Amino acid sequence: MSIQDRKIEDEGLSYGVSKLTTDKIQQTFKALIDNETGAKLKAFSESCVRCGMCAEACHFFVSHGNDPSYSPVGKVSQTMTKLLANDGKVTPDDIYGMAQVAYTECNLCRRCVHYCPIGIDVAYIMTTIRRFCHKLGVTPQYIQDTAHSHSATMNQMWVKDDEWIDSLFWQEDEAREEFPTLRIPMDKEGADFYYSVIAPEPKFRTQLIYQAAAIMNQAGCDWTMPSMPGWDNSDMCMYSGDFEMMGRLKRQHFELAQKLKVSRIVMGECGHAFRSIYDNGNRWLGWKDYPVPVVHSIEFFAELFEQGRIKLTHKIQEPVTIHDPCNIVRGYGLMDKLRYVAHQLCDNIVEMYPNREHNFCCSAGGGVINCGPPFKKVRVEGNLAKANQLKATGAKICIAPCHNCHGGLEDVIHHYDLGIELKFLGDLIYELMEKPE
Amino acid sequence: MNSLYNFAVGPLAWAAFIILAVTAVWRLWSMHSLAKQKDASSVAYMSWKFSLRSIFNWLIPYKSLGWKANPVLTAVTYVFHICFIVLVIFVTPHQILLENAFGITYPTLSSDAADVLTLIVIACCCYFVYRRVTNVTVRYVTRTNDWVSLGLVAVPFLTAILGSWSVGGEIMPLLHVLTAEALIVAIPFTRLAHILFALFTRAYMGSEFGGVRHCKDW
Secondary structure (H helix, E strand, O other): OOHHHOOOOOHHHHHHHHOOOHHHHHHHHHHHHHHHOOHHHHHHHHHOOOOOHHHHHOHHHHHOOOOHHHOHHHHHHHOHHHHHHOOOOOOHHHHHHHHHHHHHOOOOOOHHHHHOOOOOOHHHHHHHHHHHHHHHOOOOHHHHHHHHHHHHHOOOOOOOHHHHHHHHHHHHHHHHHHOOOOOOOEOOOOOOEEEEEOOHHHHHOOHHHHHHHHHHHHOOOOEEEOOOOOOEOOOHHHHHOOHHHHHHHHHHHHHHHHHOOOOEEEEOOOOHHHHHHHHHHHHHOOOOOOOOOEEEHHHHHHHHHHOOOOOEOOOEOOOEEEOOOOOOOOOOOOHHHHHHHHHHHEOOEOOOOOOHHHOOOOOOOOOOHHHOHHHHHHHHHOOHHHHHHHHHHOOOEEEOOOHHHHHHHHHHHHHOOOOOEEEOHHHHHHHHEOOOO | OHHHHHHHHHHHHHHHHHHHHHHHHHHHHHHHHHHHHHOHHHHOOOOHHHHHHHHHHHHOOOOOHHHHHOHHHHHHHHHHHHHHHHHHHHOHHHHHHHHHHHOOOOOOOOHHHHHHHHHHHHHHHHHHHHHHHHOHHHHHHOOHHHHHHHHHHHHHHHHHHHHHOOOOOOHHHHHHHHHHHHHHHHHHHOHHHHHHHHHHHHHHHHHHHHHHOOOOOO
């Protein structure tokens, strides 16, 4: 099978492709190769001996009956190899297929790196294809909508400035029934940290802001949440290929922290936003280090437990498994801290295999879930591997400290009828911690 | 025939090695310059410690997930590369050529041992061909360049063993030398370029995983 046999109708891709000519494609490709790629792409392209060892690394390949067109090298072969071999002279229809491969059939999870003796980074190649498609104006409609939202509002979900502030007031108000002294301090200058979330939190998962506020207050933290644009740490532009906008988002995020004179930023339980800070956005801006220290929630919760600032009433007794999100585990090495926090909360942790940096991706990350309903089926069916992993643990609860993983795993759990409940670390801490009488 | 053979192991061999040396240096140097010019945000994270850590761990058979998941290919790959290097250096005629040219002497393989290792290399190449045809993923991504590279590697060994068995008379040693020279010249321009670049791509990936991603890349 090839991508030509499984094209999915998407308005964004169709519209983008309808405006292309072969000449425009070739000119754009040449400009991309000359201006934006270098030795990495050249060395990867020339050194790959096409051994196919990477195939088994990919959940799409494994879950689609070992279909070679889903293997990492197969995806490269249908995209970058074809472009390089033809010096960018391909048809608009080819570009449709390439966009579908790069945006919806690769989670950029980098698991294939663990299988390639030569050290070829297929995620980088797929990101470069996405960048190319962005430059051609060929992007899936749903992810492009989030990218538009970023550029218009500086957040991913079209949340208006007053709606954001209102959401914080609303959660503060609600929480004061349970925690009478609770505050969500807004724009507090010089606080220990500012807590930043992704825009789907106020939009769809507002209870997470409630829970975070409850934890911060019970732990006696000196914290704040900003009222101004920059509060959203998410970055779909990194995945759509709009790197200029990715840079603007990261700059705004950090400038807000500097404006508020906070000592550091604590980021919510999200993976891709973290990748945007440590790996992609920072490099685009030319920063080797961040202007303000940043920690992920996992690190922050670990710190609270180490300092004895969270008191629990009890621990979860039933079997609990842990899903390692690619961007913060394979991407940032937080597997031990994740386990430390999980063991504080649960007595009976059952590991899934493979785990830690060798885990299988949730199949939602890398912007794939953000490409929306047209591509849901391929994503869910493309993660039978994860369903089998989850099932084998026999656990009834799965901890996944990442929003995208939640989205992807929820779909997998429902599709394969696994009967597993998904939890954020914040969910469990809130549920188990001591609360006022 | 003799003068042709002498020409092949003499001036032609010199030419092949000089072409390899010049093009390899040029390819590595231009790749290095390109990396400095275009990949500064990656070069900035290069680290000796993590580069060597990654190379070391990937040199150990069955250490990485990739080696573990492909047990037969792993065995064949290691055997192939080891035999290849041992034969190139330790086969007696090669040592004699080096001795004639530079006066270098060292112990060499017996002709029986050399024959066995050569047959092993040929068997490995046969496995690569078999896998390239029967494994659907590999077949899906195989292009002419992959066959050319494999052919370039296999033919000098094939001609060597036939020559050792005196098949084809004087033509076989000549063919061995000529095809080996073709292989030498082709290294920087075919998939065999992994000989030049693999250590560097591995080092780069090791640096990223060690220094930026704080985890293993094997």
